Amino acid sequence: MLRRTPWARRAEQGDENPYWISFSDLMSALLLIFILTLVVVIVRLQDQQSALTEAKQTVAQQEAMFVAQVDTLRESERIRAEMLTEIADKLAKQGIEVQVDESNSVLSIPTSLLGFESGSYEVAEAHRGRAVTIGKVVAEVISTDERYRVLDTVFVEGHTDNAPFDGLDGTGNWGLSTFRAISLWRVWESADGANRLKALRSEAGEPLFSVSGYGQTRPVEANQATESGKAKNRRIDLRFTVVRPTAADLAKIVEHEAEVSESVGR
Template sequence: MRRSSRRWSARDSEDSSHWISFSDLMSALLLVFLLAVVLLILTLTTKQQELIAQEAEAERAEAVFANQRDLLETQVATLSEREEIRSRLVREIAAELHERGIEVTISEDASVLHIPTSALGFASGSYEIRPAHEDVALTIGRVMSATVREDARFEALDTVFVEGHTDSQAFSGLEGTGNWGLSTFRAISLWRLWGDRLTTTERLDNLLREDGRPVFSVSGYADTRPVEAEQSTDVQKAANRRIDIRFTVKGPTAEELATIVEDSLDGSAAEAAGADS
């Protein structure tokens, strides 16, 4: 009996050690599983936060681009409106002058009013407006002044250039300034006549925009912008001895363009950052 008890005791001890080893193994596997679960949860949480950040960045970039698009659309709409005002101005001036028997022409885009030498009487090599043409010159000034002042439409304009032109005949006067000086003095002669003879409410030299800048300016282009390329006859040469009134409209300011460019660069950077992530 004693010998039998010892055999059962040894067998029980061996079975018990086997169960302990299996239990340790299961505990270790459970620990590894829990660690894997925790790691997975941390990874998913990190990815979710990254996705949220990317979505927020994408929304910000979209808002930047939307704002940039709105700014551009506003600028385009404003510029189109100003160009339409200019077109109406030039066409109205030309129509009014035609009704008064003064023949002028306008450019295809209705931005330039061409006043021929027949209206102002510039002889070759001369910048003087002859007395017989002064009334016509003054009528042009009055019509133009009344038209641009109506409803303060001149506020849509940037500058109105009174441009003098010459034919291709070489000119050696005006202290060697040549055709450049001759064309400039033709514009100055018309400008001075308007300043001396138009009334205070008609004068163009006192027409100022809200920012205090004058609307009108004077310049000369010699024979560099001919309306008749061939100048072999007196008629062809006379066509180039003219005054052009060039109407330019206000464009976007440097500050407005800088804002659009800055927003564009910020949006591009945000988009690139989103693509890299």
């Protein structure tokens, strides 16, 4: 009688191969790992898509903010140009010629209209009525429809030519230009109609008008070798500045841009 070998007895115990069982388990484990990896990838892709969508929304909001600020600034500049042109036209009809600069932001009043004598800063009495008229027209025009609300400040700036002046306790042309601007402002403060200017306030609640002097440092005519050249620089400018974005507004925009860049870069 033939003796069966161990291998033959194992074959009779069943058809399953232990090696195939191990391979099947391995394939199941790999398939599970693949599925889990795929799920993780899908979740990450969804997170990235969500972040990208949020970033696009932030960019759109940022662009809208920029557009709104630019539109507001353009409208303010348009209103300012409209006011200065209207002031010049109304004064011209009364025989008072003033100049509006190319940027439509400065109204220049030659000091000859105010009768300042050489070295003097007092508005001549014979010219006081003309000075009052200028103030009244300015007050009337910028107060119409409260258009002054687009303005941040109106500077009443005094300017002289480059002829040396040693008076006013050594302050020279700087002191002379400053006191001339102050003198005009005081005429407006005390005159009916023109005195409305001192009551006007900016959106920040501060007085709308302020006074300063620059002496000969900001000439509009470089050639001062002739009397006509010097005369162009002897003037009082009304510089109208419009409300612009604050440092806080600009910082907020920069902060948003940094956040968007960081989100997109993740």
